[in-house]
Amino acid sequence: MAFSGARRVRRAARALAACVWQCLVAAGAVQIAGEAARARAARLLQAPPPGHPERLRPDLPLTPLERTLLRELDLAD
Numbered sequence: 767m768a769f770s771g772a773r774r775v776r777r778a779a780r781a782l783a784a785c786v787w788q789c790l791v792a793a794g795a796v797q798i799a800g801e802a803a804r805a806r807a808a809r810l811l812q813a814p815p816p817g818h819p820e821r822l823r824p825d826l827p828l829t830p831l832e833r834t835l836l837r838e839l840d841l842a843d
Contacts, residue, residue, distance in 0.1 A: 828836065
């Protein structure tokens with residue numbers, strides 16, 4: 767009878783350890799995915815790619831509307 771009880775305890779401990787292990791693996795996967803997404807977002811926010819319609823053109827002067835908007839944004843800060 768005692769031997770059967772020890773076997774049940776061992777089986778329960780293994781099941782608990784497996785559950786804890788799976789939880790740790792899932793938490794690690796979430797952490798790694800978050801870091802990868804953060805790195806990808808930082809890379810994407812650096813500048814638009816060449817040929818993109820929103821690419822900045824430092825060689826062109828600002829239009830009157832753009833100058834007005836820039837003045838308003840500077841006052842808002």
